[in-house]
């Protein structure tokens with residue numbers, strides 16, 4: 719996972735997460751995560767509900783990514 723993300727970094731800046739079911743990348747944003755409270759996978763259409771505890775963790779992770787991109 720870590721090696722993959724390094725390779726991804728050189729291509730394009732993306733914010734999102736990988737689908738827990740099929741592994742496809744689900745593009746999202748911090749704003750989307752907080753407002754929608756759920757994501758759906760574009761590949762397998764799995765619906766992922768985000769409870770507040772988990773979204774807080776995701777938010778912190780995504781915020782670090784976005785801060786890194788801005789620098």
Ligand SMILES: [Zn+2]
Nearest residue numbers: 737740759762
């Ligand atoms: Zn999926």
